[in-house]
Amino acid sequence: VTVLYQRSSDALWRTSAGQVVLLVADGTDQPFTVTGPGAAMWGLLDVPATVDELATTLARTYDAPIQEIATSIELLLATLVDMRAVRTLVTS
Amino acid sequence: VSSPWLPAIAAAGLPGTLLDLPPSPLDDIEWAGVIDGVRTQRLSGLFLVAIDEGSWLATEAQRDAAIDLHIESMATVLLLERSMLTAVEILESAGVETRVLKGSGVAYLDYADPALRPFIDVDLMIRPHQFDAAVAALVAAGYIRNFPEPRPAFDRRFSKGTSFTAPDGFELDLHRTFVMGPYGLTLDLEELWKRSQEFDLAGRTLSALGAEERLLHACYHAALGDAPPRLLPRRDIAEMLLFGEHDLDRLHQLSTASRADSVLAHAVCSTWETLAITDSVALSAWANAYRTPERDRKDIDVYLRPQSNYAAKSIAALRALPRWRDRLAFLTALTLPQSDYLGRRHRSLGSRLRHGVTDAMRGRTR
Numbered sequence: 001v002t003v004l005y006q007r008s009s010d011a012l013w014r015t016s017a018g019q020v021v022l023l024v025a026d027g028t029d030q031p032f033t034v035t036g037p038g039a040a041m042w043g044l045l046d047v048p049a050t051v052d053e054l055a056t057t058l059a060r061t062y063d064a065p066i067q068e069i070a071t072s073i074e075l076l077l078a079t080l081v082d083m084r085a086v087r088t089l090v091t092s
Numbered sequence: 093v094s095s096p097w098l099p100a101i102a103a104a105g106l107p108g109t110l111l112d113l114p115p116s117p118l119d120d121i122e123w124a125g126v127i128d129g130v131r132t133q134r135l136s137g138l139f140l141v142a143i144d145e146g147s148w149l150a151t152e153a154q155r156d157a158a159i160d161l162h163i164e165s166m167a168t169v170l171l172l173e174r175s176m177l178t179a180v181e182i183l184e185s186a187g188v189e190t191r192v193l194k195g196s197g198v199a200y201l202d203y204a205d206p207a208l209r210p211f212i213d214v215d216l217m218i219r220p221h222q223f224d225a226a227v228a229a230l231v232a233a234g235y236i237r238n239f240p241e242p243r244p245a246f247d248r249r250f251s252k253g254t255s256f257t258a259p260d261g262f263e264l265d266l267h268r269t270f271v272m273g274p275y276g277l278t279l280d281l282e283e284l285w286k287r288s289q290e291f292d293l294a295g296r297t298l299s300a301l302g303a304e305e306r307l308l309h310a311c312y313h314a315a316l317g318d319a320p321p322r323l324l325p326r327r328d329i330a331e332m333l334l335f336g337e338h339d340l341d342r343l344h345q346l347s348t349a350s351r352a353d354s355v356l357a358h359a360v361c362s363t364w365e366t367l368a369i370t371d372s373v374a375l376s377a378w379a380n381a382y383r384t385p386e387r388d389r390k391d392i393d394v395y396l397r398p399q400s401n402y403a404a405k406s407i408a409a410l411r412a413l414p415r416w417r418d419r420l421a422f423l424t425a426l427t428l429p430q431s432d433y434l435g436r437r438h439r440s441l442g443s444r445l446r447h448g449v450t451d452a453m454r455g456r457t458r
Contacts (some may be wrong), residue, residue, distance in 0.1 A: 003110055009295030011175050014207040016368040018161045023170035025177055025294035031167035 004089040005077055011052065015039065024084045032083075036089045037062055037069065038076050048089050060075035094129040094322060095122070099366055101135050102323035104142040106330050108371030114140060117151045125159060133323045136162035137208035165210040169199075176214040178415040179230065183216070186229035190299065191217040191269055193307060193309060195327075198301030202332050209328075217267045217301070219285060223248040226266060233426075234259040242429035247357040250409070250422050252276050273405030274391045274412035279289040279312075302341040304439040307332050308352070312360035316395040326363040331361070333373050342376055351412075354388035 007013075010025040020039045021087035022081070023031040034042055041044050044054055080086035097118075100111035118126060130139045132438065143149035143155050173196055176228070179372045183190050191197075194218065199209035220386045227247065231237060235256040241247050247254055252272035256264045269276040287302035301309060310332060314325035332338070347356045360379035363369070384392075395409040406426050413419045 012294050014169065015205075016137065016166060016207045017144060019159070019163060021163055021166040021170060023167075023174060025174050031170045033163060073204055091169045 002050060002091045004050055004091065005045060005054070005081070006048040006087050006089065008085055008087045009040070013042070013085075015043070022083075022085050029083060034076070037072065041073055042063075044061065045086060077080045095125040095131070097122075097126055097369070098129045098133055098135065098323060100128060101126075101139050101142060101148070101326045102133065102332070103367035104138050104147060105145075106327075106367060106371050108372060110368040113148045115149070116155060117149050118379065120313045123154055127161060130158070131161060131165075134165070134210045134212065135324065135327075136172065136210055137164045137205070138327070139186065140417055140431040141208065145266050150242070161209075161338075162210075166207060166277055168212065169196075169210055171260075172211065172214050172262055173259070173293060175258050175260050176216070176262070177258070177294060179214065179258065179264050180296070180298060181215060181236075182229055182233045183218075183226055186225055188222045188229060189219060190224045191285075192291075192298050192300045193217050193270075194313065196293060196298070196305065197291065198310070198328055200293070200302055200335060201289055202306065202328065204335070209324075213263045213265060215265045215267060217244070220248045220268050220281060223253075223268050227254065228257055230264070230266070233365050235323070238263075240430065243425040246422075246425045249418070250277065250425070270309055271316045272397070273313065273316075273394060275350075275352060275355060275395075277409050278351040278395060280346065283349055284308075284319070304338050304346060307336075307338055307343060308350075308356065311347075311356050312352070314363060314391065315359035318397045319396050321366075321396075323360065323366070326359075326366050327364045329359060330367055330369060334369075334371065335376055337374075340378075343375070353382065354384045354392060358392055359384035362449060 007015065010026065010051050012023045012025055014021050018039055020034040021031050022034060022042075023029070040058060041054055044057060050073055051070055054073055058064075058073065059069045060067040062086060067075045077086060081088060096139070097114060100109075100113050103109040103111045104113070118124075132138055133449060134317065136158065137146065143150045143158055176196065180190050184409050195211040195213070195215055196206070199206035199211070203209045224245075224247065227237065235258055238255045238257060241251075241254070247268060252269055253267035255265065258264050259333050268439075269279045269281060284305050287305065288299040289302050290299055292298075300306060307329070310325060310328040314321060314329055317325060343356070344353075347353050356375075357379040360376055364376050364379075391408060391411075394405055397404075403426075406422075410419055410422060413422055
């Protein structure tokens with residue numbers, strides 16, 4: 001089973017100065033910001049991607065160990081999924 | 093304009109502008125004026141890009157303040173977009189067609205990056221014959237109308253539109269036409285509604301005006317919208333003309349049919365002048381050569397005077413109504429409105445008439 005992540009189609013967002021301001025269209029939460037590598041990850045989520053694919057690209061961008069990046073983005077993705085800013089697609 | 097640097101910020105990145113940005117970081121006093129002006133003129137996106145590209149020299153603390161201001165502005169924009177999506181859904185459910193005016197429509201369709209174009213309210217345009225249905229649908233959904241209609245049918249026949257406070261607390265402006273007063277009444281709405289341009293937002297497809305119609309609206313907004321005029325509507329015009337593509341025959345057809353050639357020329361000339369743009373495009377050359385008729389000059393002046401008010405524009409609007417029957421209905425609605433309208437807008441009928449006539453006469457005798 002492979003889990004893919006992608007931006008929710010109903011997310012409202014703007015990017016600026018390396019930050020992403022996000023709001024889920026049908027949610028009740030206030031806007032929140034994602035910064036640094038998280039903002040770069042958001043840029044990659046316009047197409048479905050696995051954690052490994054995201055970590056590989058970001059590790060190259062930030063010249064950091066893949067495992068360290070993967071751990072961080074898993075946490076962030078879980079938060080974004082919980083907020084419904086990111087959706088998961090499961091393929092087998 | 094609270095800082096002399098604001099026009100240069102509004103012109104940042106435009107080809108051919110002669111406005112220079114400061115050669116070194118500003119001191120705290122001057123900086124405070126700039127950041128206040130950037131906030132009120134809604135220039136935070138352009139300002140941040142100028143800082144990050146190095147054309148505006150800022151200290152680290154100043155850059156942080158500019159980022160905070162812009163993030164706050166973008167957060168507001170997203171909440172407004174969510175509010176707009178809700179309103180569009182309510183109106184669509186009632187069978188009411190909408191066009192997004194300014195705001196998201198211009199940000200997504202006319203700027204390379206929508207983050208460059210903040211806004212602070214939601215504006216939707218409605219066909220005149222659907223205006224009453226739109227108001228009813230919104231009121232049924234819990235929207236509170238900020239001002240009552242002067243008399244039945246006034247909105248769909250004569251008004252610029254009306255505003256609501258949405259259940260989420262944001263303001264929604266429902267437009268029948270672009271502006272109140274004479275230029276709102278002569279706008280060719282039938283022609284304006286013939287075309288649209290779509291954009292996607294949060295998984296939904298929304299309709300804005302067509303490209304030429306948006307440019308015409310930007311000109312109305314820049315020339316007639318605020319006294320004193322704001323910088324961002326002028327940037328909108330420059331952005332559209334210097335980076336976009338427009339069918340100028342279609343634009344002139346629209347403006348001539350709406351008796352708005354003078355508005356178009358005034359808006360483009362003042363944009364080129366305020367932003368000190370030296371590059372000429374076909375429309376700026378046309379605007380530069382255009383000679384405004386005296387009657388149009390008086391009508392535009394009604395909008396530009398800082399003390400100009402609702403009543404003065406209404407009286408000026410009378411001249412734009414071709415039929416006596418319409419003039420009578422318009423005048424009756426304004427001089428003998430329903431009591432709840434009168435109570436909300438002016439203290440008495442006498443003060444309404446005095447205020448309007450005095451202001452209108454002031455304009456005529458200048």
